[in-house]
Amino acid sequence: MGARSRLAELLSKAPAEAQAVEFEDSWWTWGALTSLARRLDRKLDGAAMGEGSRVGLVLENRPEHVGALIAILATGRCVVTLSPLQPPERLAADIARSGAPVVIGSPDVLDRPGVLDAVTGSGLALRLGPDGTVEEAGGTPPRGSGQAPGVAIEMLTSGTTGPPKRVRLNDTQFDAAIHSSGQVPKEGVLLRRGLSVVSTPLVHIGGLWGAVSALHAGRRIALLPRFTLDPWVRVIERHRPPAAGLVPAALRTVLDAGVEPEKLSSLRVITCGTAFCPPELAERFFRTYGARVLMTYGATEFAGAVATWTLPMHEKWWDSKAGSAGRTVPGVEMRAVDTDGRPLPDGETGRLEVRTVQSSLGGDVWTRTSDLGHVDTDGFVWIEGRADDAxxxxxxxxxxxxxxxxxxxxxxxxxxxxxxxxxxxxxxxxxxxxxxxxxxxxxxxxxxxxxxxxxxxxxxxxxxxxxxxxxxxxxxxxxxxxxxxxxxxxxxxxxxxx
Incomplete structure (x- = not known):
């Protein structure tokens, strides 16, 4: 079963009273998500935006936005993510550049200067209320436009060194990334008891993947508007998850605040990506809280992680491989090449290339990254900077x-x-x-x-x-x-x- 079909199955079969998304101490049930999905589907069908249509979503860390996200995916449409973290002028310009014929946003976002005008100037605006209501806010989608068959998500890159680029993740990448991450539901099991904590912005691949993959596997999610220390600690204390994800800056925040180890005693592992995590920081967190920090390496272009640490790897290799990004995940190959594109021997530094079905180029093509690094004789990947950094x-x-x-x-x-x-x-x-x-x-x-x-x-x-x-x-x-x-x-x- 493909990822889209799995999400559709959950929306149609999950018990209405089953918990799905916790937000600010309240639960959204699967019944609430399903009702929102049906309302949104009717609005999009009414605007002639059927399967394969590109639908813009100004994606905030709120449960109704999670509902809209999985509803668009489950109905075969393409999610065009737009960042609410941008200033109004930049968001309006991004909406115009995206060419999405329909854009969904919260009342707060659509009321920002110039944003609604940017949407209605060339398309339809849908206002997504905090109670899951979906209302037209003006404009009309242009006829015969906005099709992206076979594309699940159009997502912005981080924009670390320049303007963010929009990357298309197709259905094959979507399914492959779900499978390689291990977020596959057990056969015959609709929902599971586990819970994932999501504090990274959903508009980033890490946050989006954290939410979608957990729900896809039938687990609940505890969603935070953003990472802030006290709410995050309270969620960990309340739900006692064995794993959570934190970026390096958040690891430092926890350590510097002197959070009592007992409050985090359920955690066995912390996944850590998006930026390089100094090994001494990971070691300090492990010695303080007993949770092993598992680094990951990936990119939006690959629909998530392509190399990572696992708990058994950490237990065996950490002392000798601290600072590595881990080993490639199943179905992924990596190598370093010289300036002429020739493969380098193990241990020699060059431009990193990736071959995987998670790439938009397919599983038979080597995709060159912007990163410099090497793969050692034990298969561990080491990132040593960016080729465009010099x-x-x-x-x-x-x-x-x-x-x-x-x-x-x-x-x-x-x-x-x-x-x-x-x-x-x-x-x-x-x-x-x-x-x-x-x-x-x-x-x-x-x-x-x-x-x-x-x-x-x-x-x-x-x-x-x-x-x-x-x-x-x-x-x-x-x-x-x-x-x-x-x-x-x-x-x-x-x-x-x-």
């Missing part, structure tokens, strides 16, 4: 990761990020922003520069360092280099005005 300063190559590590050696620095700022004379120069540890005194900029000079060559030392309250992040919690550069430019301009 900053060329007057002909000298600067690797941002080396600069980041130098800054993070300073005892006051919690996390650092580095980007290349355009320079008329040198091409680009390295600049940085740092986030300080809780309670740390603000160090002088000269002290941070001196810290860099201890381990970097002169041309690698950042020309400008900003101390930020928080590093700017994408919905997936990666540091946004686009916003980092904006932060640095604002700091430089402020100094010039003095």
């Amino acid at each position: 900053i060329i300063r007057g002909g000298f190559k600067v690797q941002p990761d080396q600069v980041r590590k130098a800054l993070e050696r300073h005892p006051a620095v919690q996390e650092a990020a580095v980007a290349g700022l355009p320079d008329a004379r040198l091409g680009h120069v390295p600049v940085a922003a740092v986030e300080l540890r809780a309670g740390a005194q603000r160090p002088p900029a000269a002290e941070l520069v001196a810290c860099c000079r201890e381990s970097l060559t002169p041309y690698e030392v950042p020309v400008h360092i900003v101390i930020a309250d928080e590093l700017p992040r994408t919905p997936s919690s990666k540091v946004s280099r686009v916003e980092l550069l904006e932060l640095v430019k604002e700091s430089i301009e402020a100094k010039e005005l003095l």
Whole structure:
């Protein structure tokens, strides 16, 4: 049974009173999800948006949005995800670029300046209420447009280094990703007792996959609007799950807050993706809470993870492989290639390529990533940076990761990020922003520069360092280099005005 058919089966057969999504201490049942799905289906059919139609969804972490998401998938339509985390102007522009003939959004989102006009200018707006109501908010879908047969999801990438790109995930990828993740329901079993905690934004592949795969397997989900410490801890205490997912920044938040280990004692594993997790951070979390941190590596283009750690792997290999992204999941191959595309021997660093049916190119084609790394003789994948990261300063190559590590050696620095700022004379120069540890005194900029000079060559030392309250992040919690550069430019301009 395909993933779409499985979701349709749940909407038609799950007991109406069965719990499905917990949100803010209340439960949405399968009956509530089914009622919403039927209302949405009638509205879309009435607008001649049948199977294969592209339907835009400004996807928030709310139960009615989960219902709309699985309803669109279950009826053979294509979900075009749109991010509510963008400022109104950028969201309106993204809606216009997407070309979705129908866009569904909450009352709050559609009331933002310019957003409703962006939808109704070329299509139909549907208002999705917090009680699951679906109402027309204006506009008309253009005739004969917006078809994407065989495509399950059109999803934005993180937009870490530039404007987000829209990636199409087809039905084959959708099914393969479900199967490789192990989120397959037991034969003859409709619902299961387990529960998954979802705190990553649904508009990111990690959050969307966390919600859809859990429901697909018949498990309940506890949905949080976003990761915040106290609500997350209360959910773990209340439901006592053996596993949960946290990004590296959230791991630090839990540790720095000194959460009592007893409150998290049910956790055996924490899955950790979207950004590199320093092995010392994973080790500290394990020693404090007894939960092994299982890193994953993936991308929107591959419908999720292509390499990961498992609990047995961690128990056997962690001491010798700490820092690795794990091994490839079933059905996935990875290799490193040189600049001419020739495969490199095990252990040699190059551009990583992936071959899997989870790729839009299919299972017979090697897909080149933007990441540098290698695969060792034991099959472990090591990520060593991005091929497009290098900053060329007057002909000298600067690797941002080396600069980041130098800054993070300073005892006051919690996390650092580095980007290349355009320079008329040198091409680009390295600049940085740092986030300080809780309670740390603000160090002088000269002290941070001196810290860099201890381990970097002169041309690698950042020309400008900003101390930020928080590093700017994408919905997936990666540091946004686009916003980092904006932060640095604002700091430089402020100094010039003095």
